[in-house]
Amino acid sequence: MTTSSVDTAEAGQEAARRPDVAVLVVIFTVVDSALQVLLIERSAPPAEGEWAIPGGALQHGESLEQAAVRKLAEETGVTDVFLEQLYTFADLDASPADGSVGVAWFALVDPARVRLAQRTAWRPGWWSLDAVPRLAFDNERVLEVARERLINKLQYTDAAYSLLPPTFTMRELQQVYEAILGRPLDKRNFRRRLLATDFIAATSEMRSDGRHRPARLYRFVGRF
Incomplete structure (x- = not known):
């Protein structure tokens, strides 16, 4: 066997040993004061008829x-x-076509900007986190880790900017936090804590819905 043949054979063996890599993206949004996640229903094997990230x-x-x-x-x-890298899952029950190692990411999106893709191989849909169906490929683990990371990120970053339009009321921001944390927050304490972070700043604009007095609009500093 020639040197080139040996090299080719070794390269092939190395490729065979190297695990396939799949990338998963956990996509969160907040709709009607509820934290939701984008899932896809597979219409072809493997896991036909099941939902997945x-x-x-x-x-x-x-x-x-x-x-x-x-x-x-x-x-x-x-x-x-x-969009942030979440975790590498080396032992997911993954689709053979998608990879044996799953590198998960998570993203936050404003629902007003989203245009869901429609394909023959799967059907997308938003699911409230308290109503998520059984997921294919051990994806429940990925979703659990993503939610925990999101809750932690909310404590010390301005990640919520991605769930809101460029300007918003304090009440709208509080609803996003409550949806993610899964509990109500005291209005005055929330306002005081957020203003102390320097993540947000008041604008000169007001908004009125005709039923209550006009509310001040805020923006995330340096984001828009």
Whole structure:
């Protein structure tokens, strides 16, 4: 056997040993004061008829972040939102076509900006986290880790910016926090704590719904 043949054989053996990598993107939003997650119903094997977190195989020459951005854009039509790597799951019960190692990311999107993709292989849908069905490929674990990370991120970052329009009322911001944390918050304490973070700033604009006095609009500092 020639040297080139040996090298080719060794490369093939190495490729066979290397695990396939799938990228999963947990996409959260808040609708009607409820935290929701985007799931897809698979209409073809494997796991036909079951719901799963959006994901797919890492393409040749593609970085993990590029793959996550691609999947996010394919499913929602947006890219310029909060997106962060979550965790690497080495033992997921994954689809053989999608990979044996799952690198999960999570994203936050404003529902007003989303345009859900419609494909023959799967059907997308938003699910409230308290009504999520049984998920394929052990995806419950991924979703649980993503929710815990989101709750933690909310304590010390401005990640909520991605769930809201450029300007919003304090009440709308509080509703987002309450949806994520899963509990009501005291109005005065919430306002005081958020203003102390320097994440948000008041604008000169007011909004009125005709039933209550006009409410001050706020924005996230440095985001829009």
